[in-house]
Amino acid sequence: MDVVDHHQNQETTGDIAPGDNNTTLLSGIQSYTIGLLLAVLMTAGSFWAVQAHVIWGPAVPIALIVLAISQMGVHLAFFLHLTSAPDNTNNILALAFGILIVFLVVVGSLWIMAHLDNRMVPMDQLMQMQR
Amino acid sequence: MSTAAAKGLPDEAHGHDGAAGHGSGGPANTRTVVSYGFWLFILSDIVLFSAVFATYAVLSGRTAGGPSGKDLFDLRNVAIETGCLLLSSFTCGIMSLVSDAKRPMQTYLAAAVTFALGAAFLYLELNEFIDMADHGAGPDRSAFLSAFFTLVGLHGTHVTFGLIWLVVMMAQIATRGFRPTTMWRLHCFALFWHALDIIWIAVFTIVYLMGVL
Known part of the structure; x- marks a missing residue:
């Protein structure tokens, strides 16, 4: 099966390698x-x-x-x-999961850090308190 | 036929699909399996980048009294870098096509152009880094610059490894020809190279273009 040309995938509805067309x-x-x-x-x-x-x-x-x-x-x-064809379902699902994690990491970090920032004592006040 | 069909359910969805990689169709061919595994690696690499992007976004305003992106970034240089990487992504696609058609000379030519454009990108980026460090804007100057060098440097490191990989692939084609093993490695390289260009879109948009606003 290994040496079979990947273009034969077209006949069946088997999966296609990401990046192939x-x-x-x-x-x-x-x-x-x-x-x-x-x-x-x-x-x-x-x-x-x-x-x-x-x-x-x-x-x-x-x-x-x-x-x-x-x-x-x-x-x-x-x-x-990448297409929406059935032979690309696995590739698209993996991508969608990746995008979800990227979204959680980026938006989550920005959200949390912005809130922490708002609750921080401004730096000049902090310096005075330590004196 | 089957119990699934007897219950009026679609046959394909219940393991009776005869296509490779589905149901009773046996495993998918190795090219598909290898490429899919590499696709998962690329996605996890993009998750790694997203953490560094988040760090950069949080720290981008923390210049500690030092220079900001507005003072440092030269958009003309960034535009040339972007053009180099975009064109090299295009020639990498052409390389995939001509190597699929098993044309050695055209494959070498497309690979050489891809390499030259990638190397030009790296040269411009390193020049920018050295220039910034010379003007007292090295990674130790502020949290903003630490995050900048980490993010852009991480992308540059990926490009460097991509260039080394491309040379190795051409050596494999020269010595072993267009074997299936070589072909799916070359395909993984193409995925990697296109993914780096996609990450660069985020870099030039978030770091450079938004940095000079």
């Missing part, structure tokens, strides 16, 4: 090129949003986060070839 060389190049163009557009959009001062100041971080998350989606779809 069943395409010809030409359509493969097409997919990477579309991905590159979209990624360049979004990256350029991010740098533009910061430097052009066109977007209302407080909205810029939100625009950056939206652009970053959509660019990650572009990379996952066009470079890592």
Whole structure:
């Protein structure tokens, strides 16, 4: 089974390796090129949003986060070839679990640290108390 | 047929699926199993990065009277770095395609371009680090800079190991040809390299772009 070409997976509905897609060389190049163009557009959009001062100041971080998350989606779809097809279920489920943990770690840390920060005695007062 | 079918349940969902890796279909092929295991590693690596990102986000304002991101970051340099890494991700994808088609010279060429772009990225990043350290903004200056060097340095370390891995893979193809074992290692490398580019999106957005706002 080991030496069998992975492209034969297509006939059955068995699982596909993450990052594999069943395409010809030409359509493969097409997919990477579309991905590159979209990624360049979004990256350029991010740098533009910061430097052009066109977007209302407080909205810029939100625009950056939206652009970053959509660019990650572009990379996952066009470079890592993740799809919603049944042969990708395991890959998507693992990714979803990873995203959940990332979300808990990042948001949880920021939330807890912000609360601790609010309850801290300001540094200059702390210095006076120690005197 | 089966009890599942007798109860009116869909057959595939109850272990009677004949596809490889499902129900009675036997194990999936090794390429799928190896790649899936490596996919799990990549996801756990991203969880590691998320902890370092959280640390950076908490400490990013703690400059201890020292320079902040606004004073230090050169967006032009970051844009070139980003371009290098994005293009190398693209050429890495092309390398996957031509190596699947078992074309050695095109594989070496795509790998060489991928390597050159990755090395250019590292060169620019190291230059930036050295320049910052020379101007008194090393990792020991403030909590912000400690977190900055940890996060960006961790990503740079990954890129360094990726470059070493790429050279090893080309040596394997040169000496052993396009064997299945070599092919799925090369596939794991491609997953790793694309994942590093995804992490870089978060780095340039959160560290650099938000740092100069």
